[in-house]
Amino acid sequence: MNIGEIAKRAGVSRSTVSYALSGKRPVSEDTRQKIQRVIDELGYRPNASARALANGRTNTIGLVFPPAGNHYTGMQLDFIGSVTEAAAAYDYDVLLSPSGVDSDRSFQRLLGERRVDGAILMEIRLQDDRLEHLAALNFPAVAIGRTAHPEGGWWVGLDHMALAAACVHHLADLGHRRIAFVNRPEQLLRAGYESAHRGLDGFTKAAAERGLTVRTYCCGDDPASGLACLERILHDDPATTALVTLNEAALGGLYRGLAQADRHVPRDFSVTGVVASRWAETVTPQLTAADVPAEQMGRLAVDLLVERLDHPDAPARHHLLAPPISLRASTAPAGPAPAGPPAGFGAPTHP
Amino acid sequence: MNIGEIAKRAGVSRSTVSYALSGKRPVSEDTRQKIQRVIDELGYRPNASARALANGRTNTIGLVFPPAGNHYTGMQLDFIGSVTEAAAAYDYDVLLSPSGVDSDRSFQRLLGERRVDGAILMEIRLQDDRLEHLAALNFPAVAIGRTAHPEGGWWVGLDHMALAAACVHHLADLGHRRIAFVNRPEQLLRAGYESAHRGLDGFTKAAAERGLTVRTYCCGDDPASGLACLERILHDDPATTALVTLNEAALGGLYRGLAQADRHVPRDFSVTGVVASRWAETVTPQLTAADVPAEQMGRLAVDLLVERLDHPDAPARHHLLAPPISLRASTAPAGPAPAGPPAGFGAPTHP
DNA sequence: GCCGATCGTCGAACCGGTTCGCGTGAAGTG
DNA sequence: CACTTCACGCGAACCGGTTCGACGATCGGC
Known part of the structure; x- marks a missing residue:
């Protein structure tokens, strides 16, 4: 037929x-x-193959997703969902490419073999060889995230510096003086993940501005690591009264650690951060956080990519988003003795 | 070139x-x-298109995913991740197909246009026209889930009846006599989703065997609905001391509802269900639950599909999984007055 | 020294579409 | 009635691979 x-x-x-x-x-x-x-x-x-062969377009976009290795955070998965739906609206299919350990292999597969017309990349690093490679080839791609020098590129990004800073200011305004920062895993920080770096920068700078005492931690992407991280935080400085986290997968563990240490959220301890609303609303008490608009970002990325595919010479465009902090229930004014533990609880002592 | x-x-x-x-x-x-x-x-x-045209194989498998509409549960997304990785190991790419509102369009796109060599389907219904269609065409497909009559088909399934029953027996063994069942949204139940139906059946039968007093509820896939559902449960029968849930997205809301009603988990109220371990470990206290082995299921589905693609005449195979209940911290023996509320709390009265 | 097998290579056809240039018949015009 | 014009449809070439049949060279056997 x-x-x-x-x-x-x-x-x-x-x-x-x-x-x-x-x-x-x-x-x-x-x-x-x-x-x-x-x-x-x-x-x-x-037949799609025949058509693609004849006119050089596959009507497929590649979604290059993270070297996550073993597991995916909710945010990454939200991107996949939203990109797929947005692409379907433009009559594009989405080809998943796990740019796993050997990023080259599946990457070459997408580009070299012409399986896709364009690509959307996730989990951007400050220095990202994949993006440099694509730019050199002038291959239509849009990044979800931005490198150290995003000028002239196509991307949709989150202003992690501003968001982390907003969290700090929110806590400082509530009177907190000693706060901790819970970042993504150290491995990702070292690899140069932009959210980990820019978030850390924003946190550090804002804390310095407000004259706060801070400590920063890396934490594995799972509840158990969150629990361990919280224990370290309270061990290193029992007077800590608040934390900011970028690590949504660890959130459950952080909460559990606080419960085990008998710190009631938000009465004794405030928690905030940058987290998808799906997670922020799952924990009890609900997390006051800058909600990552994953759905909107996926849609915008597809919009940009389609524009770039339709108009190969269009000037580069981008979107930098900075959603406001959603006030929920996990933060509260610091206790009467700002530099110490809340009154009436007896300062925890080092073991 | x-x-x-x-x-x-x-x-x-x-x-x-x-x-x-x-x-x-x-x-x-x-x-x-x-x-x-x-x-x-x-x-x-x-060039992949040319090769596909010449030898009739695209080296791509389609992942037909749910008519979820607006959002994806963690489990669905876990499947996407594991399927993609397993496929990459066999040198297959994965094409995402949101079989959205008009399942026909993207479905036809995959099959009619020969974009994929085979397909993996998720969110199976007891009567699933998609599977019937594929079977009639003898198109290589593997279902994650099983229909009412899965004989002779290729699928990877979870024994929802056994799992739900195991939850009931676990609670009954602990002495609970009045328990509630929190199902997926009513819309999905009506659509015939197998997990919702088989889970409900397993729950109902096991509860009858043990002579328990039960009520069953449908609940939206989000924390707010979980909260509302829990309120209804306690309103309908304040003497309820435990619940079984299939609805992981609502879990946070259920817990929050219990906290608001001053029912301590697990001292006053036990919670269990069928939930991906990622979620079970996120809530506090961690959920005692039958962990959905999404990763394993995705891998098995790909294994089966590849086998079917390599040996077109191979006899149909399937895997029915029934993971054991992971004992965590959300269940405990019922209070001294099995048929009533825990001693010392004063029985709640109907409003 | 001739013959048949074997090995390595080539040309051509094919997969199923798209696109370009041209031919043909009908309609319009002086 | 002859002549242009245009709408419509056809054949052939092409996209970039794979695969089949055949052909020439090399080799061993008698």
Whole structure:
């Protein structure tokens, strides 16, 4: 059931069938209907590979996703969902590419073998060889995240510096003086993940501005690491009264650690950070946080990519988002003795 | 940079290059090396569309995912991740197909246009027209989930009946007599989602066996609905001392509702269910639950599909999984007055 | 020294679409 | 009635691979 078969049954040539379908040349109403009837009858659909071969477009975009190794954070997965849906609206399919350990292999697969018309990249690093490579090839790509020098690129980013700073100011305004920062895993920080770096920068600078006493921690992407991290925080400085986290997967562990240390949230200890609303609303008490607008970002990335595909010479565009902090229930004014533990609880002592 | 260009530079014919690469006919060591040098020099990779057109295989599998509409549960997203990784190990790419509102359109896109060699389907319904359609076409597909009559099909399933029953027995063994069941949204139950139906069946039967007093509820896939659902549970029967949930997205809301009603978990109220371990470990106290082995299921589904693709006449195979309940911290023996509220709390009265 | 097998390579056809250039018949015009 | 004009449809070439049949060279056997 190929185009030749349709042509034969409709008594026309293959090219006429093609033109009838694409509308790129006029076809008389009679023939069009004759062809359409045969097509409907046989349930014909043009072969995607053949079409891609002939006109050089696959109508597929690649979603290059993270070297996460073993597991995915909720945020990454939210991007996948939103990108797929946005792409479907433009009649594009989405090809998943785990740019895993050997990022080269699946990367080459997408580009070298021309499986996709364009790509969306996630988990951007400050120095990202993948993006440099794509830019050198002038391959249509859009990054979710931005490098150290994003000028002239196509991307959708979150202003992690501003968001982390906003968290600090929120806590400082509530009177907290000793706060901790819970970052993504050290491995990712060392790899240069932009959210980890810019978030840390924003936190550090804002804390310095407000004259706060701070400590920063890296923490694995799972509840157990969150629990361990919180124990370290209270061990290193029992007078800590608040924390800011970028690590949503650790959130449950952080809360559990606070419960085990008998610090009631938010009465004794405030928690805030940059976290997808799905997670912020799952924990009890709900997290006051800058909600990562994953859905919007995925949609915007697709919008940009489609624009770039449709207009190859269009000037580069980008979106930098900085959602406001959603006030929920996990932060409260610091206790009466700002530099020490809350009154009436007896300062914890070092073990 | 196509195969002709390589052939020209290596001073051989196009077919020789093809054979040198595929190894389907012997090529002398000299020529092979000559060709390989040119290929390395130019960084040539064969065009995927052309290859697919010529030999009829795209080396891509379709992942048909749910009509979720607006949002994805963690479990669905876990499947996407594990399927993608397992497929990469077999050198297959994964094409995402949101079989959204008009399941036909993207479905036809995958099959009719021959974009994929095979498909993995998620969110199976007891009567699933998609699977019937595929079976009629003898199209290589594997379901994650099983229909009412899965005989002779290819699938990877979870024994929801057994799991829900195990939860009930666990609670009954602890002395609970009045328990509630929190299902997925009513809309999904009506649509015939197998997990919702089989889970409900398993719960109901096991509860009858043990002579328990039960009520069952449907609940939206979000924390707010979980909170509302819990309020309804306690309103309908304040003597309820435990619940079983299939709804992981609502979990946070259920816990919050219990906290607001001053029911301490697990002292006053036990919670269990069928939930991915990622979520079970995030809440405090951690959830005693049958962990959905999403990663394993995705991998098995890919294994089956690849087997089916490699051996078109292989007999149908399947895997029915029934992971044990992981004992964590959310269940405890019922209070001294099994049929009423825990002693010392004063029985809540109907409003 | 001739013959048949074997090895390596080549040309051509094919997969299923798209697109370009051209031919043909009908309509319009002086 | 002859001549242009235009709408419509056709055939052929092409996209970039794979695969089949055939052909020339090399080799061993008698």
